[in-house]
Amino acid sequence: MAWFKKTRKPIAAGVEKPSRVPEGLWVKCPGCAQAIYNKDLGTNLNVCPKCAHHFRINAADRLRMLFDEGWTEHDPDLVSTDPLQFTDLKSYKSRLAAGREATGVKDAVVVGSGRLEGLPVMIAAQEYGFIGGSMGVVVGEKITRAIERAIAERRSMIIVCASGGARMMEGALSLMQMAKISAALARLDRARLPYISILTDPTTGGVTASFAMLGDLNIAEPKALIGFAGPRVIEQTIRQKLPDGFQRSEFLLERGMLDLVIDRREMKATLGHALKFMADGAPPLSPGP
Numbered sequence: 072m073a074w075f076k077k078t079r080k081p082i083a084a085g086v087e088k089p090s091r092v093p094e095g096l097w098v099k100c101p102g103c104a105q106a107i108y109n110k111d112l113g114t115n116l117n118v119c120p121k122c123a124h125h126f127r128i129n130a131a132d133r134l135r136m137l138f139d140e141g142w143t144e145h146d147p148d149l150v151s152t153d154p155l156q157f158t159d160l161k162s163y164k165s166r167l168a169a170g171r172e173a174t175g176v177k178d179a180v181v182v183g184s185g186r187l188e189g190l191p192v193m194i195a196a197q198e199y200g201f202i203g204g205s206m207g208v209v210v211g212e213k214i215t216r217a218i219e220r221a222i223a224e225r226r227s228m229i230i231v232c233a234s235g236g237a238r239m240m241e242g243a244l245s246l247m248q249m250a251k252i253s254a255a256l257a258r259l260d261r262a263r264l265p266y267i268s269i270l271t272d273p274t275t276g277g278v279t280a281s282f283a284m285l286g287d288l289n290i291a292e293p294k295a296l297i298g299f300a301g302p303r304v305i306e307q308t309i310r311q312k313l314p315d316g317f318q319r320s321e322f323l324l325e326r327g328m329l330d331l332v333i334d335r336r337e338m339k340a341t342l343g344h345a346l347k348f349m350a351d352g353a354p355p356l357s358p359g360p
């Protein structure tokens with residue numbers, strides 16, 4: 072009875088918002104639906120000048136925005152070895168190659184050291200354009216090394232989160248990164264150095280469940296999606312309609328999950344203030360760049 076048989080189609084993934092500002096002269100803002108001149112957006116840290124909608128930005132722009140002039144990148148050449156030889160619709164190897172092609176970086180985090188408002192800092196910025204900013208072995212190792220370097224050089228640690236969570240193509244190995252990074256952050260804490268987590272759109276899954284929420288300060292950008300499981304999964308599980316603005320920065324701030332929600336254009340100054348405040352009373356920071 073062949074006509075009884077259902078043809079199986081793979082579950083289609085939801086249509087994604089473009090993760091970055093598209094190329095072209097004019098961009099339509101998803102917040103206020105107005106056309107914005109691309110150059111204006113660039114000079115405004117990719118925040119809509121009319122409604123303050125925060126466009127997603129890549130890791131390199133993020134580091135440029137936070138560091139003072141001149142910073143040093145660390146471990147740019149670490150790459151995944153595809154330990155499970157994983158294949159879903161496409162092979163993991165081809166996904167890695169596509170990610171590299173799309174972003175120009177070799178995995179989903181970029182790490183650098185330098186100064187922020189004159190203070191010595193180490194910053195790790197996740198790259199959402201690389202397999203959804205997912206956390207695999209390379210991301211875990213790069214962030215852990217960054218924290219260890221911060222301890223050795225007595226720098227404050229900042230992680231800018233933008234991630235869909237753990238990288239399923241590396242299975243349990245990617246889950247282990249949650250514990251590994253958390254343990255490194257505990258050592259940073261014992262060394263009496265500050266750690267600030269910046270949660271940007273989106274921060275979900277294993278990243279939220281580990282280092283994104285472990286900051287001495289957890290600061291989010293406006294209207295960022297922050298959660299563990301997605302709203303659809305939660306609705307299906309508890310069989311209830313979720314309230315408006317659920318899992319957005321402002322909702323979480325109101326309920327005590329976050330310390331601050333800060334406009335991107337004020338982020339650097341706020342971080343400078345917070346770090347200066349926390350550095351008072353801590354052992355002196357190193358003088359080197």
Ligand SMILES: [Zn+2]
Binds near residue numbers: 103121
């Ligand atoms: Zn707008």
